[in-house]
Each structure stands twice: as C-alpha cells, then as structure tokens.
Amino acid sequence: QQQVKQSPQSLIVQKGGISIINCAYENTAFDYFPWYQQFPGKGPALLIAIRPDVSEKKEGRFTISFNKSAKQFSLHIMDSQPGDSATYFCAASSGGGSQGNLIFGKGTKLSVKP
Amino acid sequence: DAGITQSPRHKVTETGTPVTLRCHQTENHRYMYWYRQDPGHGLRLIHYSYGVKDTDKGEVSDGYSVSRSKTEDFLLTLESATSSQTSVYFCAIRERGGLTGELFFGEGSRLTVL
Numbered sequence: 001q002q003q004v005k006q007s008p009q010s011l012i013v014q015k016g017g018i019s020i021i022n023c024a025y026e027n028t029a030f031d032y033f034p035w036y037q038q039f040p041g042k043g044p045a046l047l048i049a050i051r052p053d054v055s056e057k058k059e060g061r062f063t064i065s066f067n068k069s070a071k072q073f074s075l076h077i078m079d080s081q082p083g084d085s086a087t088y089f090c091a092a093s094s095g096g097g098s099q100g101n102l103i104f105g106k107g108t109k110l111s112v113k114p
Numbered sequence: 115d116a117g118i119t120q121s122p123r124h125k126v127t128e129t130g131t132p133v134t135l136r137c138h139q140t141e142n143h144r145y146m147y148w149y150r151q152d153p154g155h156g157l158r159l160i161h162y163s164y165g166v167k168d169t170d171k172g173e174v175s176d177g178y179s180v181s182r183s184k185t186e187d188f189l190l191t192l193e194s195a196t197s198s199q200t201s202v203y204f205c206a207i208r209e210r211g212g213l214t215g216e217l218f219f220g221e222g223s224r225l226t227v228l
Contacts, residue, residue: 006156032215043118043204043219044157089156093215101147101172102217106156 004092006105013112019077021108023090026071030092034102035064035075038087047088048075080112117141118220120205126226133192135223137205139185145208146188147172147217148180150201157204163188195227 005024013019023033034049050057050064050073057064063076077084090105117140127133137146148160149172159172161180169180177199179191192199202224206217 009154034215036217041221043206043221044217045219046216049215101159101162102215104149104157106154 004090004103004105006090006108008108009106010109011111013080013110015080015082015112015114017080017112019075019080019084019110019112021075021088021090021110022072023074023092023105024070024072025092025103027092027094028071029094030103032093033064033066033073034091035062036089036091036104038089038107040086044089077110080110082112082114085110085112118205118207118218120203120220120223122223123221124224126228127195128228129196130194133195133225133227135190135203135205135225137188137190137220139188139207141207141209141218142185143207143209143218144185146182147206147208148178148188148190149204149206149219150174151204151222152201160190160203192225195225197227199225200227201225 007022035047036044037047038044048059048062050066052068055066061078066073087107087109089107091102093102119138121136147162149157151157158174160178163169163182181189202222204222205220208217
C-alpha cells in the first residue's frame with residue numbers, strides 16, 4: 001500500500017530554534033510533495049510544496065529539502081515562533097499534483113515554547 | 115478563504131442511526147473530497163468526486179457512501195453509524211488540472227457516535 005511515513009509525532013522547540021519534520025515515501029511514481037499546516041479547530045492549509053526536479057525550496061522561514069535517491073523529504077522551520085505551533089502534515093501524490101490523490105502522513109504536532 | 119461550507123459542524127448521534135454530512139462549495143471546482151482525521155492516523159481519504167455523478171472510493175470507504183448531484187454539493191452518508199466512525203470529517207476541493215494541486219479544506223464536521 002502506498003504510504004507516507006512522518007516523524008516525529010510531536011515536537012517541542014524553543015522560540016528561535018529550528019524545527020525539523022521528516023517524511024519518507026515508497027512509491028517512486030510520486031512527484032508532488034506538499035506540506036500542510038493545521039491550527040486547532042481549522043482545516044489544513046497548504047504551506048509549501050516541492051516537485052522532484054529541485055532538491056530544495058524555500059519560502060520565508062520554511063524550507064523543504066528533498067532527497068530523491070533516499071525517497072525522503074523534510075520541512076525545516078527556521079527561527080520558530082509560538083505562532084508556528086500547529087500540526088503539520090506531509091503528503092505525496094503522482095501526476096504532478098494535478099491528478100493523483102494526495103496521500104498524507106500521520107502528522108506532527110509542533111509546540112514552540114516562548 | 116476558499117468558499118467551502120460544511121454542515122453540520124458538530125453532531126452527536128447514536129449507533130445505528132443514519133447521518134449525512136454536507137459539503138457546499140462556491141468555487142465551481144471539479145474535484146471534491148471527503149477525509150476523516152483521527153489521532154495517530156492523520157488524514158485518510160474516504161471518497162472523492164471528479165464531477166457530477168462521478169465518484170470513487172478512497173482508502174477507508176467501508177461504511178460510507180457519497181453523492182454529487184450538483185457541482186457545488188458533495189454529500190457523505192453513514193447509513194448506520196458506528197462508534198468507529200466517531201471522527202472529524204473534512205471536505206476538500208481542488209481545481210481541475212490546477213498547477214499546484216492544492217487542496218482547499220473546509221473547517222471540519224465533528225461527529226460523535228454514542
């Protein structure tokens with residue numbers, strides 16, 4: 001079965017620190033890797049996404065690192081802030097993201113302590 | 115915010131009763147999805163639709179049915195609710211062929227089956 005494995009389940013980081021969340025996938029047909037952010041009581045929202053033609057994508061304090069040979073990708077949050085406290089989901093799909101259904105990881109609950 | 119409305123937002127019901135959750139969109143997007151979110155399981159796809167009257171099963175479709183008679187509405191029905199279907203249900207939409215593959219989620223419907 002197609003899976004996306006996400007770790008850790010929970011993460012506590014001090015304000016100003018770096019938060020790192022890792023994901024691994026099995027299906028080599030996956031070619032679209034988004035991260036979603038979810039605040040309590042809300043639906044998930046797209047944070048940042050990457051395709052395998054690049055090894056890194058940065059948007060502000062958020063960076064995705066992608067290792068195609070290892071079938072792994074990770075989210076780095078630099079200078080973590082209390083407002084970043086949320087649950088983060090990695091996901092993957094095939095068809096460039098416009099076709100195949102997204103397969104989500106189980107989520108990481110991030111708490112950033114002031 | 116994407117124009118997605120889920121109803122009801124909260125429902126408590128008893129085992130064996132039928133339940134229908136409604137997702138309404140104002141974006142005229144082709145694709146609509148129903149996910150359930152449970153602690154330790156992340157987001158799991160129940161059913162999805164790729165057009166009026168066109169639906170297909172997802173990862174956890176047993177015990178659920180869907181209908182889409184209009185572009186804007188996607189209904190999720192639990193014919194005979196069980197306690198294992200206690201969950202938060204999210205509707206999502208996606209534009210056909212959208213370059214980003216971005217899913218827009220509703221705010222969720224919390225269902226408790228006693």
